Amino acid sequence: MRLTWSTGALVAFLVVVAVAPVVAPQFWVTLGNYIGLYSIVALGLVLLTGVAGQTSFGQAAFVGLGAYATAWLTTQYGTSPWLTLFVGLAVTALVALGLGFITLRMRGHYLPLATIAWGISLSFLFGNLEFLGGHTGLSSIPALSIGPLELKNERAIWYLIWAIALAALWCTNNLLDSRPGRAIRSLRGGLDMAEAMGVDGARLKIVVFVYAALLACVSGWLYAHLQRFVNPTPFSIVAGIEYLFMAVVGGAGSVWGRRRRRGADHAAEAGAAGRPAAAPRPLGQLRDDRVRRAADRAAAARATASGRGSSACCRARRRRPCARRRRWPCATTRRPTARCSR
Amino acid sequence: MRHHAPADGPLLEVKAARKQFGGLVAVNDLSFDIRHGEILGLIGPNGAGKSTTFALISGALSLTSGEVVFRGASIGSRPPFEVARRGIGRTFQHVKLIPTMSVLDNVALGAYLRGRTGVVKAALRLDRHEEARTRAEAARQIERCGLGAHTFDAAGSLALGQQRVVEIARALACDPTLLLLDEPAAGLRFLEKQELAKLLRTLKSEGMTILLVEHDMDFVMGLTDRLVVMEFGQKLAEGLPAEIQTNPAVREAYLGGV
Numbered sequence: 001m002r003l004t005w006s007t008g009a010l011v012a013f014l015v016v017v018a019v020a021p022v023v024a025p026q027f028w029v030t031l032g033n034y035i036g037l038y039s040i041v042a043l044g045l046v047l048l049t050g051v052a053g054q055t056s057f058g059q060a061a062f063v064g065l066g067a068y069a070t071a072w073l074t075t076q077y078g079t080s081p082w083l084t085l086f087v088g089l090a091v092t093a094l095v096a097l098g099l100g101f102i103t104l105r106m107r108g109h110y111l112p113l114a115t116i117a118w119g120i121s122l123s124f125l126f127g128n129l130e131f132l133g134g135h136t137g138l139s140s141i142p143a144l145s146i147g148p149l150e151l152k153n154e155r156a157i158w159y160l161i162w163a164i165a166l167a168a169l170w171c172t173n174n175l176l177d178s179r180p181g182r183a184i185r186s187l188r189g190g191l192d193m194a195e196a197m198g199v200d201g202a203r204l205k206i207v208v209f210v211y212a213a214l215l216a217c218v219s220g221w222l223y224a225h226l227q228r229f230v231n232p233t234p235f236s237i238v239a240g241i242e243y244l245f246m247a248v249v250g251g252a253g254s255v256w257g258r259r260r261r262r263g264a265d266h267a268a269e270a271g272a273a274g275r276p277a278a279a280p281r282p283l284g285q286l287r288d289d290r291v292r293r294a295a296d297r298a299a300a301a302r303a304t305a306s307g308r309g310s311s312a313c314c315r316a317r318r319r320r321p322c323a324r325r326r327r328w329p330c331a332t333t334r335r336p337t338a339r340c341s342r
Numbered sequence: 343m344r345h346h347a348p349a350d351g352p353l354l355e356v357k358a359a360r361k362q363f364g365g366l367v368a369v370n371d372l373s374f375d376i377r378h379g380e381i382l383g384l385i386g387p388n389g390a391g392k393s394t395t396f397a398l399i400s401g402a403l404s405l406t407s408g409e410v411v412f413r414g415a416s417i418g419s420r421p422p423f424e425v426a427r428r429g430i431g432r433t434f435q436h437v438k439l440i441p442t443m444s445v446l447d448n449v450a451l452g453a454y455l456r457g458r459t460g461v462v463k464a465a466l467r468l469d470r471h472e473e474a475r476t477r478a479e480a481a482r483q484i485e486r487c488g489l490g491a492h493t494f495d496a497a498g499s500l501a502l503g504q505q506r507v508v509e510i511a512r513a514l515a516c517d518p519t520l521l522l523l524d525e526p527a528a529g530l531r532f533l534e535k536q537e538l539a540k541l542l543r544t545l546k547s548e549g550m551t552i553l554l555v556e557h558d559m560d561f562v563m564g565l566t567d568r569l570v571v572m573e574f575g576q577k578l579a580e581g582l583p584a585e586i587q588t589n590p591a592v593r594e595a596y597l598g599g600v
Contacts, residue, residue: 171465178464178473182451185440192402193438198426198455198516207461 021158029154036161040219043168044212045247052208053188055112058119059243062213064126064235065092066220071138071230081144085221089214096213100206119240127232137231144225157226168215173255184208353378353551359408361394368394370575381552383562386572392555396524400432401425431513432522437505441498445508448497449480452515480515487511503534521552527561539565
């Protein structure tokens, strides 16, 4: 294989993943585990939202299905966590099939609204079912174990989380570079073209939806055995919105994007908590600034066009602190204006 | 490969096809047929119902009444993906390619129906044998359409004329018996039109049957074997291009009464 920048970066990344839990401080290990967990969910969203163009705000609910399925079965019946993974996957697949069948035929704004609706419903359901512990949740979930090896601490479960995250990455990459992958790419922006190629668009949308839901479910299963405790909060609609943000801001069209963003997100959170991490400027704020500047410019332009001095441009000048009441000349028209209001 | 040997009778028959949108009759009991191996032009002034007819054949719209029969089976009111499965390939008036994907991948999408790989097999990368075949076929269709030099370029980086040809290659990749082209010459420069006409003649000589919906008279007259002229949702005339050119009813429809 020719050594290119991308293979070099991949090798470096794998080395970091392999070495980190041995050498990194506890905080970074926790952070890394969560980045892995969130990546798995965001990967599904990359496929569903970024590639196929179907926006979902409800992904956290599927994470919850996976987490609660294993939490309930392992604590109440002592089932092996490896078995509950498949129970969770089956339940999630059924729920996703039903929800997908009903909601994925919606277009435009209606689909995201519908996903918000069932996202909220499922998370409320977790909080209101007695046998799931209500809003208190379920505790003392057993740790995962592989043979005699118990994955009790965060450094031990790291390798499992990242093995699954990387496997999901590999599978999603493979999928995009294949016959169904090309069909999934063609779903974006209406089904006309896809169906002319012989793709059953409605069916394929549901398949992608179930794929994304199953990834979310696996993430939930890992989460439950990492935390050893579940309650409804991390599966609420707020979390669903965050997952979508991770996928969108990281570059919803690219499989590698969501990990970049997840990392940045977490660094930002850590920075806000006063921890040593570089906090990038939130994108929303950036846009707000730009919008505000644009509005100021537009107001000034209007004032100039109308030829009247006491408009926005002058008001802008009056923002300076003025000790005495005096008349300011308008910046654009150079004419004296009304008295300063301060 | 699909079995292309001509059967008896026409390849496609449109029988009293009708499409109403509320009170508006867009296509009014239209009948015509397409014979094996010919290029049939469907022409008419703006709003004559050509595009609606095209949509009825390709399955994008369902019939209000009437029938569309393709190779002996009724395909009227079937969804587009089933129409495609029966061997009808189409292109779009407004080019619908995936601009970020390479020309090869775009054309490989056209070969969707010739593969069988599902999501699980693809995710586990067990599809490489089929994938290699699909790509070889896509590359062959790109060569056939004369775009070999652009195989690995992003589809969005090509000129409009070339993108139209990519759409034709994509339609060919599913090995169709009938090719539906929706205004393929719209927005093309003179030389591009000539290139396109040359390509369509080559396809015809290889046995392809083509239905062409078109505005451009020069393009249609030199290329087609027969013409169907529509006006107000009905068939105004049908015949050889030379006959149509001298047909008084057609002249009136296009140029207005004298």
